[in-house]
Amino acid sequence: MTSDTKRRGRRPAGADTKSALLDAAREVFTEQGYEGATVRAIAKRAGVDPAMVNHWFGGKEGLFARAVLQLPVDPEVIVNELVSGEVDTLGERVVGRFLTVWDSTGGGQFAALIRSVAGHQMALEGLRDLFMNHIFRHVTDRVAQDNSLFRANLVASQLIGLGMVRYVAKFDPMVSTDIPTVVAAVGPTLQRYLTGSIT
């Protein structure tokens, strides 16, 4: 796909463009690292207009999320969904959404994400930027009275750890506990991290 794209130069928006951008992104992020890779360089490699990156992926971080981290959802969609509901059920909705997203791929994709992040600085920087700057900071900035960044870190710690125990280490009984039971146990933790007392 990539070499074919290179031969043909710029091409119209569509499924081929999206696929070419994903291929080019994996190459450029690997070569340049997360910080070094630019939307311009990725678009050039794919032979498409740089505006297509924003059109299809909402920017560099969204492209990284899909191409390298292979997240099963668009982070921007998730953020909008989370912040549009009641503030005092936000904790439950965050953990519920986390579980439905990753349970849907049988947990294998979360395990792959952790392996990738644990072994590669580039994936780690991308995950950190995505999680902090493009997901949870948007959430905590809207609901937290103070310590927005530290609160986002706390939320990340509980969600990442939940993923580790449920999908990677597969602790029993967490690996097979139904979502409402996990939401009931973990929701209040996230609610306190988001809007409660943490001192």
Next chain:
Amino acid sequence: MTSDTKRRGRRPAGADTKSALLDAAREVFTEQGYEGATVRAIAKRAGVDPAMVNHWFGGKEGLFARAVLQLPVDPEVIVNELVSGEVDTLGERVVGRFLTVWDSTGGGQFAALIRSVAGHQMALEGLRDLFMNHIFRHVTDRVAQDNSLFRANLVASQLIGLGMVRYVAKFDPMVSTDIPTVVAAVGPTLQRYLTGSIT
């Protein structure tokens, strides 16, 4: 060290024995996996009496913790320390102890542990057995009124995630937040998982 030990056969207890057991354990766990490896096989490889494994490491799981996971502390010592204090400050003490243990190695050893666990089934099984059967189940069995295993899973999820964010992904500001501040934020979560309502 290992080949030297093999030549000389059984030897008295001491630093050499301990070191020979650690070397032999790394080999046998790698060859046989966590479940397949036996104390007897490891002791034989090291050329020492199997009783030395219990003497130095408290059993197979303790030997695994030191040889493969390279935990900076003896899990049995930690459990005794945790359960000997007041029940209503247990959550704070658990997270405080977790942070002092891993901060002491600059976090690098936790990151190495996660890389090892993420990539190897053997390390993962050993970690799960250690965490659930030899650390937290002892703690939750003594303090929890119900759901002891699920509570231990929840504690594990918050601690492992905290380690991921502080030592592996190095989220700012968590990477440099002082221990009392983290304990104040996370302690109540662990206290609820251990002794509070989770339904």
